[in-house]
Amino acid sequence: MFEYLKKHPKTKWAVILVGTPVLLFLLFFGSIYFGLWGKIPTEKDLADLQQNKATQVLASNGELIGKFYIFDRQPINFDQLPSHLIDALVATEDVRFYEHDGIDNRSLLRVFFKSILLQDESSGGGSTITLQLAKNIYGRKDYGALGIVVNKMQEAIIAKRLENIYNKKEIIQLYFNTVPFSDNTYGIESASLKFFSKHTKDLSLEEAAVLVGMLKASHYFNPRIFPERSRLRRDVVLMQMAKYGYLTEDEAQQAKMLPLVLDYKNYNPNKGMAMYFREQVRKHVSEILDTLKNKDGEKYNIYRDGLVVHTTLNYDMQQLAEAAVKEHMQELQAQHEASYGNSAPWLANKQLLMETVKKTPRYQALQRDGLSEEAIIKELSKTQPTELFDYSGTETKNVSTIDSVAHYMKFLNAGLLALNPENGAVEAWVGGVDFRYFKYDHVSQSKRQVGSTFKPIVYAAALENGMEPCTYFSVREVTYENGWTPSNSSSEGDDPFVNYNLKTALSRSMNTIAVKVLMQTGIPNVIEQARKMGIESKLPAVPSIALGTAALSVDEMAEAYTSFVNSGYHSRPYYITKIEDGNGNILAEFEPEVSKSRAFSEETRKTMINFMQATVDEGTASRLRYRYGLNNDIAGKTGTTQDNKDGWFVGITPNLVCVSWVGADDQRIGFRNTAIGQGANSALPIFALLMQKMNANSEFNEITRARFAPITGELAQALDCDAQKRDNFFERLFSSRKKDQEKQQDRERPQKEKKKKGFFKKLFGGKKNN
Template identity: 50%
Template structure:
């Protein structure tokens, strides 16, 4: 009886195990089925996977059909299998997937090994069990978050896709796809990009040690980055070489010889990191357009897969000249700027650095990990290898995070935009000094105070109100009691208070006190309305300080204002796309700009304003274009410098090109210490000066550089013909006050007073 009872108990136990295992198997089948049939999101079909190799990069072309760049889905520099050296393939297979040629996309043997070694025996060195084909699936389609189910769902998805890939592609094709899509160190994708970055050579020329170094980084891109951690990277490289020896790809002698060589990097900085701002702009705009265009089969076009041709208005040759001019100017200014601060440089202000540190991802990560304040501060000061950009080259220094932020803070930034004032087409576009340092596009996104580059709008309003270029206005300082006792001053501290300047002279030499009085005469609201008619869309402050350029504008707004002056009052709409065509040449979209609006200046006023801006170049704050750069072409322009020398501007006007250049800092707490160095005439003007000098020396740019402004009529010449300065007579000086206090008169207020008086006089109700 006892024996029978034991047998029953044993059978019941076995039955329970069988039921339990069956239940687990059933759950797994159901779970797998839910993934297979797409309940956890799409699993790419064989048809989808067959299109991987058919993807064609779209080309961005300049106005002459020259290639600016290509937009790829998987890699910026794809290569074929025949260009990949045999020892690179061997290093990859030996390290990442030794049974690659034996499995069908999923290596069940490796999975079992991982299960038993990692899960049961706790051996973390056994690897992840993913084959090269599974990794390819991850590289191309990425992973999604499914909470606690993320790992099993993603792994099973990759297994299903990997098997399908193996049914469609040969092993060679899989290796080619993998090496063209896998991420390497240094934020590079694909073996060719990594080879060019770290060794300045094509993949086909990589030797065994170099190939093993790059393959070694695949285990952990950051940790084995050969620039940041050369010793650790070399140890990992030697593991790869040992694996090659283990699987008989290298003899013992060959392996020892390769491991005896130190890693010798040859870092390349050939990429253009200024043009990327324009490329991002194109990508963003084209993707919007493509959402409105369907293929014959009803699907939408893909910018990265359908081999489109994006025709732009950019002139690649002019773009290259502008990039170089801007780069050279910043490199010239940077050491001078740093040398000005002999003590207490603002980029070492601990309070500021702490605030910036608190905004970093690393700081937030430490905070989420419940690290104490002291622990976080210690981590911020911990020295580690950090890659920075210095003199346009990336270099690795032993720095703390605070040191790295300090280095970033002091970097001068600059941007420059050239447009055709007649059509609004963008000719050259540099949104920042270096895309690696900051991806923030100044032209597209920033609004900064524009300083004296706003003054032409003020003087235009003055002309519109009835003032003439040869009307004289006192330069004496005034305290405006209804504007918080604001006392605008001129840049020259020894100005004679008894001098009177013509409007032409005051604009030529950017005289602040006269500019405020011109604004007072024209009326603030009248000036704002005029500015809006000239292309300004940002809100302008209704304050007397508007005369000195406290307005925060975007560079494109300034480009439109100055284009209207060059284009006889017509304000162009700026654009950079002309058309999009398919790979067969079919026009998919033709970009047409809106009709030009007209500024409220009449042709006479506009031409006089242009002549006054020509005088800024001939005799005023921009005269170094003549003296230093030897430019004798028709050029007008205006310099600008904002408060505390934070921003330096130059707006250049020619008959066929308007250029707006800005120099400053990403962080507004940083500025040039002196106006001598930080003024727009010294920081921003040389960007245009060097650019136009190069253009003037090249006959291909003759249509731009040899163009002429409309001739002045004899009446206009007469209106501009006067001495710039007049001094008060003896008796006027005798009875004149040295210091004047008064209210800033607003024309609009005067109109309201008159209207109110008339309404009261005739018994009308006021609105």
């Protein structure tokens, strides 16, 4: 051979000219194949593909309410892919998919001759579904000028190996589970849920064509942003299906006539429904996963491992609760701002505004950089385009940091928690008015003074410690230690010669009587009663505790009130039932936490429900009846704190406990007046609107049509007394002496008393009353 080439120099140079590039190509290909440009996964690696998968959060009915992910990917099996979806993919992306072994040589030749030599852009590409899969899984790296060549060769090697390991169905499944769609969405199931709010298996022909059409250029054909462009691309996919025999011409034409209709839902952690609840779940699940390890001995990752978190949340009730909060808060916010006018503290009180500005991260960062206060204020006074929250819709304005702080100081916030009292299952959770702008959760994180919603605990303690329901108290004011003299919020019933029984005093939320009931019962006994009902926060051992000066969270109050409808047993709020891995294996399960001992007797429980029904029927919560037209069996309690800083309402039905709170995030800002700030106006309407919406939906009949058991027999007799009685002539004559005695008794009453035998225990003895 060599002798021949020596004798024929032209042939020698021809061989050199042809052989050198071939040799260089082989050396170049070998350098790629053996990993000099980066390791190529082996068949063993490819047989155990591990892709980042989104963790799903499901409502109690299995509806998806949110996901946690780095890449929004949600894998499904091949049998969940409708045939028209697969046909659309093959017809559009790789018509000879079932004929080649990962690389379509005919397509490559077509690309070489038509696209490269003849510059015919309509000839199509040479990439197969398997090649695209390789790119989807491993991405592309930057190798400089040779990058596209290196990446293409790596993908070709990977594609060949994939075809050796997986059959065509498995490759289709892997492809659909990894391919990127618009809006940072990975995998067909995530895309189907995001753009059409349905599972992949339920996609119609035209919807499948929209998603497959998106693959050519996910942003350019994004149906949310460019609907017309997406529709035209959809029609191309349909015609491709007809061209290759997957549809008839008539079927394709009929599908093309249909409009493009999206049902878009974004599962971004900062958007969508139940955002505060999802964040609570995320934190809790992350803590749980820190205690668990997978088969490789590593901790699970909430963002990568495709877990499924099952929760107690009622999907439909959550939607209604969020709508109720938004509807009421938008109206209340307008009242709040109008009541202040130009004297609003976020506008007129410059000291308050600057104190808030100094707490911002931006101010503190500039301070750490060594700027003077004058320089910092000058910097923070510069305007820039800023997106601002507003109930009518977000808007971008040129404002300074100081302007932005003032803007957000004016907003009221809210919290709502609805529980199944039997087991504490969370049915609805709204932690604020908008998670994107107000991250602080007013269900679990915030502790605020609870106002008169603490009074039922005081009255329950009184009954348990021997006070009769028909005990009468005067509304006259009494001065206690440190010169504190509680008064009622209105002049109603302030006739010093009229005495009220417990039911009337509670239903009308009379402060003076609540404190007297507390003092006669004993502060330690009231605190003990609160502990029995599940309250663990610190409670001040002072007379003002009767008026709710203790700071508690919404979920803590909800737990305490479950005692009133769960036979005296309090149920701790719980919201995760189980956590599964992507294969359905249970990693953790959770059971309800219900107290093992009763907080009070059944007679006390029934009596307190009776008292709180009166609150709704004729007391401070009566607007549920006359304004909102609710005829449900409802017990409840309003609450308003000092200087109208907080408004509360607890609504109770036989099968639901719902607590709502409203106030400003900045506790230095209260409502301008009691008419707006009282719990009946600020917090009660949230519950009222929720109940109205639930009444209109038969799904909630078990809650809305439930009835409290009527009180009969000896208990009914014990409660049968006049709401009030007036002092006789001699009592009025000596009222001054009586008042002085009342003051002295309350001053001298010991703070720690021996627990008395409950009135109902004396009345009914050891009898069990159901």
